[in-house]
Amino acid sequence: MDKDNRRILTWSLNAGSEAYVNDLKKYSHKIYTIGLHEFGVRADGKVYDLRTTQNYFNPDGSHTGIRFPIVIESDMMNYPSIKWFAQMVLFGWNKVKPVLDNNVLNSEGRYAQDQFIVESGKILDIRVRRLHCRELKWTWKRL
Numbered sequence: 001m002d003k004d005n006r007r008i009l010t011w012s013l014n015a016g017s018e019a020y021v022n023d024l025k026k027y028s029h030k031i032y033t034i035g036l037h038e039f040g041v042r043a044d045g046k047v048y049d050l051r052t053t054q055n056y057f058n059p060d061g062s063h064t065g066i067r068f069p070i071v072i073e074s075d076m077m078n079y080p081s082i083k084w085f086a087q088m089v090l091f092g093w094n095k096v097k098p099v100l101d102n103n104v105l106n107s108e109g110r111y112a113q114d115q116f117i118v119e120s121g122k123i124l125d126i127r128v129r130r131l132h133c134r135e136l137k138w139t140w141k142r143l
Contacts, residue, residue, distance in 0.1 A: 011035040011087070016071045024075060033083040034075075038068035039123065041090040043098040044106035045115030047123060050089060057119055059107060063126065086127070088120065 012034055014020040024031070040050040048055045049066045056066050067073075076084050090096055098104060099112040106115055 011037045012068075012072055015069055015075070021071075024079065028079045028082065031079075031082050033085055035085050035087045036068065036072065037087050037089055038072070039086060039088045041088050041095070041099065041116055043095040043112065044104075045099060045110065045112035045119070046106070047088065047116065047119040056123055061108075061122075063122070067126075086124070088116070 010031065010033075038050050039056075040048045040053070042048060042055075046055050046057070049068065051069070052066065054066050055064060058064055076082075090099060099116065102111045102113045105111060108115060110118065
């Protein structure tokens, strides 16, 4: 088994920009992982699209149709050697504290952590079905 000497870690913050596209083409063989910073988490545990700020799911639990950029989905298929990690982003203590406290029911009757787990699972199911893969991983990043 060959040793994997790739060491570059980056994220999708600039996905679609000319520099991102060119760097991905030029250095994909050196990139170990890309973090998909496309998912935000609200204080009530609901997951939203970080670029548009729209929720992924309606109050009834149905998918709103929001999806992360097509260019990223294409990159995930075109560069299967890169590990793609979905990273849920939770900015600000006013959002972090209610999620950590986990003691207030939201409008759907769930605590924030339960809502987050339910929606994260649904998003993963959507991505796996769309990309026909099982390699999408989840990480939690608190800023």
